[in-house]
Amino acid sequence: MTESELYPRMSEAIVAGDRAAAAALARDAVRQGLDLLEVVDKGYVPGIQKVGVLWEQGEYFLPELISSAEAMKAAMAVIDPELTKRNLGSRPGGRVVIGTVEGDIHDIGKNLVASMLQAGGFDVHDLGADVKLERFIDKAEEVGAGMICLSALLTTTMTNQRRLIGMLRDRGLRGKYKVLVGGAPASRKWAEEIGADGYAENAVAAVKLAKSLAAGA
Amino acid sequence: MTHPLLELAERRTVLLDGAMGTMLMARGLAVGMAPEIWNVERPDLVREVHAAYFAAGADVVSTNSFGGTPLKLAAHGLEGRAYELNHAAARLAREAAPPGRFVAGSVGPTGKFLRPHGPCSEQDLEAAFADQVRGLAAGGVDLVLIETQYDLREALAAVRGARSVASLPIFVTMTFNDTPRGFFTLMGDTPARAAGELERAGAAAFGANCTLAADRMAACVRACRGAIGLPLVAQANAGRPVAGEDGRVTYSQTLEDYVRHVPDIVRAGASFVGGCCGTDPSFIRAMAGIVGKEAP
Numbered sequence: 001m002t003e004s005e006l007y008p009r010m011s012e013a014i015v016a017g018d019r020a021a022a023a024a025l026a027r028d029a030v031r032q033g034l035d036l037l038e039v040v041d042k043g044y045v046p047g048i049q050k051v052g053v054l055w056e057q058g059e060y061f062l063p064e065l066i067s068s069a070e071a072m073k074a075a076m077a078v079i080d081p082e083l084t085k086r087n088l089g090s091r092p093g094g095r096v097v098i099g100t101v102e103g104d105i106h107d108i109g110k111n112l113v114a115s116m117l118q119a120g121g122f123d124v125h126d127l128g129a130d131v132k133l134e135r136f137i138d139k140a141e142e143v144g145a146g147m148i149c150l151s152a153l154l155t156t157t158m159t160n161q162r163r164l165i166g167m168l169r170d171r172g173l174r175g176k177y178k179v180l181v182g183g184a185p186a187s188r189k190w191a192e193e194i195g196a197d198g199y200a201e202n203a204v205a206a207v208k209l210a211k212s213l214a215a216g217a
Numbered sequence: 218m219t220h221p222l223l224e225l226a227e228r229r230t231v232l233l234d235g236a237m238g239t240m241l242m243a244r245g246l247a248v249g250m251a252p253e254i255w256n257v258e259r260p261d262l263v264r265e266v267h268a269a270y271f272a273a274g275a276d277v278v279s280t281n282s283f284g285g286t287p288l289k290l291a292a293h294g295l296e297g298r299a300y301e302l303n304h305a306a307a308r309l310a311r312e313a314a315p316p317g318r319f320v321a322g323s324v325g326p327t328g329k330f331l332r333p334h335g336p337c338s339e340q341d342l343e344a345a346f347a348d349q350v351r352g353l354a355a356g357g358v359d360l361v362l363i364e365t366q367y368d369l370r371e372a373l374a375a376v377r378g379a380r381s382v383a384s385l386p387i388f389v390t391m392t393f394n395d396t397p398r399g400f401f402t403l404m405g406d407t408p409a410r411a412a413g414e415l416e417r418a419g420a421a422a423f424g425a426n427c428t429l430a431a432d433r434m435a436a437c438v439r440a441c442r443g444a445i446g447l448p449l450v451a452q453a454n455a456g457r458p459v460a461g462e463d464g465r466v467t468y469s470q471t472l473e474d475y476v477r478h479v480p481d482i483v484r485a486g487a488s489f490v491g492g493c494c495g496t497d498p499s500f501i502r503a504m505a506g507i508v509g510k511e512a513p
Binding site for chain 1: 239242248249292293328330333334396397398401402403404405457458459460466
C-alpha cells in the first residue's frame with residue numbers, strides 16, 4: 001500500500017476504534033520503511049482529531065472516545081519502539097504529569113484525559129488517583145515534564161489544585177510548569193482564580209489546550 | 218398490591234431529600250474519607266442529617282450509602298464491610314423516620330467501567346450491587362434508589378442485582394448532560410431509551426438527578442415522560458459549584474432561583490421531587506411549600 005492509501009485507512013481505524021486495524025497498518029508502515037513521524041502526523045493524528053470533532057458535535061460519547069484512544073495506543077505501541085530505535089522523538093507534545101489530587105479517588109475523567117493526551121502525542125506520566133501533591137512536583141522534576149494536569153471531582157478536593165500551585169510557588173518552580181486543571185467542579189473562572197494556566201471542560205478540549213500551551217511555551 | 222409510597226405518589230407529589238455528603242462534611246467528615254464509615258463511627262451525626270430532612274418536610278430520605286458497593290468501598294479498604302455499613306445506613310435512616318415516612322436505600326455507581334472499556338463484567342457489577350442491597354434491605358429500607366447512574370448497562374445490572382436479593386420497589390435515576398442534540402448520558406443513551414429499558418427490567422420509577430440545574434430539569438423530565446408509564450423522579454443540582462477566595466465552595470443557584478423552577482418540574486410530570494448537589498434542608502423546606510400546592 002502506498003502512503004496515500006495507508007493514511008486514510010489509519011485515520012479510519014482510529015475513528016472506528018479498531019485496535020487490530022490500527023496496529024496492523026502501523027506494522028505495514030514499519031515494514032515499508034516509511035517516515036514514521038509523517039505516518040503519525042498524516043495517518044493517525046487526523047483520525048483522533050476527527051474523533052474530537054465528533055465528540056464535540058455530540059455524535060460520539062465516552063465509549064467511542066475510549067475505543068479510539070485505545071486504537072491510537074495500539075498503533076503507537078508499534079511505532080514508538082521503532083522511533084526510539086531510529087533515535088527520533090515520537091512525542092512532540094512533550095511530557096505531562098497527570099493525576100487526581102489527594103483525597104479524591106475519582107479517576108474516570110482523568111484516565112480519559114490521559115489517554116487522549118497520549119493519543120495526541122504527549123508523553124504522559126499518569127500517577128493515578130488520590131495522589132499526594134508533592135508527588136506531582138517530584139515526578140514532574142524527575143521526568144522533566146513541561147505540564148502538570150490536576151483532576152478533582154469533588155468540591156472539597158478541588159482546593160488541592162490551588163494548594164499545588166502554591167507549593168510550586170514556594171519551591172520557586174511556578175514558572176517551570178504549565179498547570180492545567182479539570183474535573184466536574186472546576187471551571188475557567190476557578191482556573192483564573194487559583195492562577196492555573198488553563199482549564200478544559202472535557203478530554204478533547206484538554207488536548208487542544210495542552211497543544212496550544214505546548215506550542216506557546 | 219401497590220406499595221404505600223407509590224400510592225402516595227398517585228395522590229400528591231412526593232418530596233425526597235437533598236444532598237448528604239456535603240451535610241456530613243459540614244459536620245466534620247474529612248476529605249478523602251468514605252462517608253459510609255460514619256454510619257458506624259458517627260451514627261448520631263448521620264441520623265441528625267436524616268432528621269433535618271424529615272423536619273424540613275421530606276417524605277423520603279436516602280441512606281448514607283451512595284458509595285456502598287464493595288467495588289467502591291475497596292478504594293478505602295472497606296470492601297469487606299459492605300453489609301455492615303449498608304445495614305447501619307438503613308437502620309439510622311429508619312430510626313430518624315417518623316411514622317408514615319419512607320427510607321430509600323441509596324445505591325450509587327461503582328465507578329468502574331464494564332468491558333471492553335473497563336475491567337468489570339456485568340456479573341461483577343450485579344454481585345456488587347446485590348451485596349449492598351442485601352445490607353440495605355436487612356436494615357429496613359422501604360425501597361432501593363439506584364441513583365446518579367451514567368451507564369445504562371450498569372444501571373440494568375444494579376436493578377438485576379437488587380432484584381436478586383430483595384423484593385422492594387426499585388427507583389432508578391440517571392444523570393444526563395444537556396447537549397445541543399438533546400439529553401444524553403455520558404455513555405450516549407437518551408432518557409427515552411434508558412427509561413424504556415429500565416421499565417422493562419422492573420424499575421418502579423425512573424428519573425434524572427445530578428448534573429442538570431433546576432432550570433433544565435423540567436425539559437429532561439419531559440424527555441422521559443413520553444417514553445414510559447412509570448412515575449418520574451427529578452433531583453436537580455443547585456447549579457454549578459463555585460469556589461470562593463477562602464476555599465469555601467458554594468453553588469451557583471440560590472435557593473430562590475432553584476425553587477422557582479420546581480412547579481415547572483412538577484408540571485412536566487415528576488411525581489417525586491427532591492434535591493441533589495448544592496441543596497440542603499432549607500431547599501427541601503421551601504420545596505415542601507410548593508409541591509403541597511401542585512397537583513400530581
